[in-house]
Each structure stands twice: as C-alpha cells, then as structure tokens.
Amino acid sequence: MYLSHTAEHRAQTTLHLTQTMRLLGLNTDELADEIAHELETNPVLQMLDTTHCPQCGRRLRALPCPNCIAKHTGDTPIVFLSPRQPGSFRATDEEPDDLPAERIAQTETLAEHILRQVAFSATDSEKIVAANILARLDDKGLFTEQAAELALTLRVPLEAVNRMLALIQRADPVGVATRDIRESFAVQIEVRRETMAVPPLCERILAECWELLTKRNYQSIARQLAASLDEVKEAAVFIRRNLTPYPARAWHDSGRGTHRLARDVYYQPDILISHNPRPGGPLIVEVFTGLSGALRLDPDIKSAIPTVPEEDKPEWSEYVERATLLVKCVQQRNHTMRRIAEIITAEQKAFIVGGDCDLKPLTRSALAQQLNLHESTVSRAVSNKSAALPNGRIVPLSIFFDRSLAVRDAVQTIIGQEDRRAPLSDTQIAELLKPQGYIVARRTVAKYRQMLGILSANLRGRELSLSQ
Ligand SMILES: [Zn+2]
The missing domain is CATH 1.10.10.60 (Homeodomain-like)
Structure with a gap:
C-alpha cells in the first residue's frame, strides 16, 4: 500500500517530533553520549572539527561569538549555543579564598549537614559515634572500616554503631556511609519507595545480579530471575536514572557543600550563566550543546551512495535517513534549549543575581505559551538539567518553577x-x-x-x- 504524499509527510513529522522530544529529555552529557554512539554506528554521519558559531555561522574567535555580541542590543541576556566540550568546563575561576564571606557562612560541610539531621534522634554519646563515623568516610563518602572495630575504639556497644550507621545512611543525601555502591543503591531504593513507584525487580537485581547489572547484561538477569527482559530493563533504567553511585559527591556537586574541588571536577551544568565583564551589561548565558563541532552528513559518502550495489542501497538509505533526522532534531533541541534559557534568565534575573527570596516561580504552561510550544515539551526540556549561576552555585532548572x-x-x-x-x-x-x-x-x-x-x-x- 502506498501512503499518500501528505500522510507520508505527516509520518515523518511525527518521527521528527518524537525524536526531538526524546533528545530534549537528555542533558548535555547524555546527548553527547548519544551523538558519539551514532557517529560510531552510522558511517554517513560526520562531526566536522570546526569552530564556527552555531548562530551566525562565522568562524568562532572567542566565546561568546564577538559578531553576535556586537549585534546584541538592549538589556536582554546574551544567550548563545556553545560548542565547548562539556569536559572542558570549570565551575568557576575564583579560588575558594575569593568567596564572599556570607556564602562561606551559609554553606556547611557534609558532616555537619548529616549530623544536624541525625541529632534529632540521637543521645549525646550516639552523636559522638555519628561524628566519628562521618570523620572516617573516604573521599567517596563510603564507610569502609569495620563497625565492630569502631565500637571497640569508642568503647560503645556495636548496636550503637550500627544504629548510627543506619541513620546516617538514610539521612540526606541518602546512601552516605554505606560500604560500597551496591549497598548505597539498596538504601536509596528503600528510601525512594517511600515517595515514588519503584520497579519491583530493583532489590532483587541489586542483591542477586550485581555483576550482570554492571555489565548491562540484561538478558542474563532476565533469565536468572525468571523475569521478562522489559521488566529488567525498566528496573535498570530506574536504577541508572534515579540512584547516585556516590551521594556524598553528588551533594558537593549540587553546590551545597564547601568541597569545591569535587564540584569542579565532576559537575557539568547544561547552562552557564555569568556576569557581563562590562559593568551593567546584560547577563551572559552559555548553553552547552553536546556538539564539539558541526554535525552533518558526510558529503563524500552521500554522493557515493548511487554507485553502491543495488542490494546494499536500502541499508545506506536508512543510514542517510537516520543521520538526517538526528542532525535536524539535535538542532531543534538546542534551539529550544536556547530559547528556554533566554526566557528563564530574563524573568529570573533577580534570583540569579540575588538570592532564594527573589525567586518568582514560573509555570511551565506560561513558558510554553510564550514559546508557542506544548507544555510537555517544556517539561522535557527542563527536566534532568542544571544551570550554574554567576556565584558558582549550581541549581536544577526545575528550581525556577519551584512552588513548593x-x-x-x-x-x-x-x-x-x-x-x-x-x-x-x-x-x-x-x-x-x-x-x-x-x-x-x-x-x-x-x-x-x-x-x-x-x-x-x-x-x-x-x-x-x-x-x-
Ligand atoms: Zn555568532
């Protein structure tokens, strides 16, 4: 059966839409992964090592593009799509000594943060046990010593140590002071169950199939647990999306702690908002694209396709279709991210340069209306992403919508x-x-x-x- 021309066109548009929506849900890191994977598996797709401005197409001499800046007028933020590699990012150039005094006063160490929570339910002697556990965490936030040894050293019953360990592990950030990633995941799952629907297989996969999980061998897990492949994948995706291997690091990365080194190394925001070097100038907003160059179809390969043997043609035309779709959808995604960053920065300027009390929550539907997009599109674009503010603090994009x-x-x-x-x-x-x-x-x-x-x-x- 032939599709009519319009029906075919509609089918393509739907494909385009679905793909763009999916890409919008990815953060910069995940998008870069996805593009890298496609570059490996699709010979038609090519990343041209180039430094041209994604906006005006001129050769890029500096960031942001001087040509685009010169054309910029008014007080609206300067927002640009950045070809910088996410890995080349540094949270801030200031040394810790340059931090304003009031920011230092506001931040607390991870140990203080957890101890404050645990203190709610601990006797004085237990607080000492808790403080000792926290002092013995390794640089990943794990507690790898023996509980019994600590009990001996402190001359307290083993149960007191175990009790404090359980409390610390369940305090925010959940999973600190566990023995290893696996135990950390198990505690996180337990706590997550209180607030969200967790796929039923998660616990069993962690307990019985850890090795297979780390190898992403879902087939074998399904066989071993006598479950369907879909159920296993659902659980694996949940674990990957919702759990943090090293919660202590993630906490530091969120900008709430004082451990700045970890944050600089491990955290890559999707949007970087900075002050303008020119006093009084508009804010400068860098939107990372996950693209280190220009993504395009390799013209040499494309022009050679008519000469390949007839039986190989369907395969090659599929490559071309996939590559064309990806290039279009990545552009669309990044264009949408840029517009969203622009509006958020303009509307939340007071919060961005001020403090929490200046936050005037936006609604996703109002933003969607301004952008002439569907609300679900905006939700996707906002989810799973973060912005670095001029003061070095890194916040999830969802904070701009926080009514809670x-x-x-x-x-x-x-x-x-x-x-x-x-x-x-x-x-x-x-x-x-x-x-x-x-x-x-x-x-x-x-x-x-x-x-x-x-x-x-x-x-x-x-x-x-x-x-x-
Ligand atoms: Zn430009």
Whole structure:
C-alpha cells in the first residue's frame, strides 16, 4: 500500500517530533553520549572539527561569538549555543579564598549537614559515634572500616554503631556511609519507595545480579530471575536514572557543600550563566550543546551512495535517513534549549543575581505559551538539567518553577513543634497542612521531608525509644 504524499509527510513529522522530544529529555552529557554512539554506528554521519558559531555561522574567535555580541542590543541576556566540550568546563575561576564571606557562612560541610539531621534522634554519646563515623568516610563518602572495630575504639556497644550507621545512611543525601555502591543503591531504593513507584525487580537485581547489572547484561538477569527482559530493563533504567553511585559527591556537586574541588571536577551544568565583564551589561548565558563541532552528513559518502550495489542501497538509505533526522532534531533541541534559557534568565534575573527570596516561580504552561510550544515539551526540556549561576552555585532548572518552598517551610515548622515521644507520620502531617490551605498527598509530604533532611516518623521515634 502506498501512503499518500501528505500522510507520508505527516509520518515523518511525527518521527521528527518524537525524536526531538526524546533528545530534549537528555542533558548535555547524555546527548553527547548519544551523538558519539551514532557517529560510531552510522558511517554517513560526520562531526566536522570546526569552530564556527552555531548562530551566525562565522568562524568562532572567542566565546561568546564577538559578531553576535556586537549585534546584541538592549538589556536582554546574551544567550548563545556553545560548542565547548562539556569536559572542558570549570565551575568557576575564583579560588575558594575569593568567596564572599556570607556564602562561606551559609554553606556547611557534609558532616555537619548529616549530623544536624541525625541529632534529632540521637543521645549525646550516639552523636559522638555519628561524628566519628562521618570523620572516617573516604573521599567517596563510603564507610569502609569495620563497625565492630569502631565500637571497640569508642568503647560503645556495636548496636550503637550500627544504629548510627543506619541513620546516617538514610539521612540526606541518602546512601552516605554505606560500604560500597551496591549497598548505597539498596538504601536509596528503600528510601525512594517511600515517595515514588519503584520497579519491583530493583532489590532483587541489586542483591542477586550485581555483576550482570554492571555489565548491562540484561538478558542474563532476565533469565536468572525468571523475569521478562522489559521488566529488567525498566528496573535498570530506574536504577541508572534515579540512584547516585556516590551521594556524598553528588551533594558537593549540587553546590551545597564547601568541597569545591569535587564540584569542579565532576559537575557539568547544561547552562552557564555569568556576569557581563562590562559593568551593567546584560547577563551572559552559555548553553552547552553536546556538539564539539558541526554535525552533518558526510558529503563524500552521500554522493557515493548511487554507485553502491543495488542490494546494499536500502541499508545506506536508512543510514542517510537516520543521520538526517538526528542532525535536524539535535538542532531543534538546542534551539529550544536556547530559547528556554533566554526566557528563564530574563524573568529570573533577580534570583540569579540575588538570592532564594527573589525567586518568582514560573509555570511551565506560561513558558510554553510564550514559546508557542506544548507544555510537555517544556517539561522535557527542563527536566534532568542544571544551570550554574554567576556565584558558582549550581541549581536544577526545575528550581525556577519551584512552588513548593512555602509548603516545605510549613512541614518543617510542624515537625519542629511535634511531641518528640510521638513523632507525626507523613499522613498526620498532610492532615495538619490542610487547615493551612495546603492539600498534599502523603507521598508529597515524605518527599518534602527528605528534601529538608528530616527522617521518617518511624526512625525519629524508634531511635528515641532505644536511647531511653
Ligand atoms: Zn555568532
């Protein structure tokens, strides 16, 4: 059956749309991976090692493109697509000594951050145990010493050490002070189950098929667990997307800690916002594209295709189609990212150069309307990405849409006032929020509680009763 011309056209457009949507959901790192993979497997696709401005096409002498800057007028931010490799990024050029004093005062070390949470449910002697555990973490945030040895050294019962270990592991960021990545993942899964739907196979894969998981051998895992390949993949994707191998590092990377070295090395934001070197000039916004050069179809190979043997032609035309689609969709994705960065920076300038209290939450639907895009497109573009602010802080893009700050504040107040002998469950907290005008689900309360670094009622209560 032949497709009519318009139907065929529509089918292509749908393909284009689906692909663009998928690429929008990727962050710069993942996009670069995807492009690298396609370059390896598709002979028609080519990355031209070039330094031309993605906007005006001129040879790029400096970043941002001097030609585009010269054309820029007004107070709107200068936003440009950057061909820099994500790996070449450094969070900031300032040395730690150059940090303004008030920022140093605001940041706390990871140990302080965790100890503050654990202290809620620990006796004085247990706090000492906790502090000792935290002091013995290795540079990945793992606790690789023997609990029994620490108990001997500190002259406390082994149970006290184990109890503090369990508390620390479940405090924010979840998974610190575990023995290895596998245990860290297991604890993270346990805590995630409180707030989100976790694929059922996750625990068993971690417990029984760790080696296979690290090799991404999903077929063998499915066979061993007598599960379907889809179920295994679903669990593996969940683990990859939602769990952090080294939560301590991720915490530092999020810009909340003072461990700046780790952040510089491991964190690559998708957008970098800087002050203009010219005083009073507009903010400069670099949107990383995941492209180190120009992505295109290799003209030599393309022109040679008519000469290949007839039986090979379908394969080559498929390569051409795939490459054409990818080039188009990557352009579309990056164009959308640039426009979103532009609007966010313009509307949130007060927050970007000021502080948290200057945040005026945007809505995804309003942004979608401004951009003439579908709301789901904006959601994809915003998800899973981060921006580095001029002060060096790295924030998820979703922070610009955060309406939950007030509710989180209320949750913290309620827990702060609770009877320590009868800690409030998340359900009870949700009930207490209602008269304040906040209608939220139990899971949402649990999520906010975790964001605040407060343990569950179970842990808050159990630890208190054990310590009496
Ligand atoms: Zn330019």
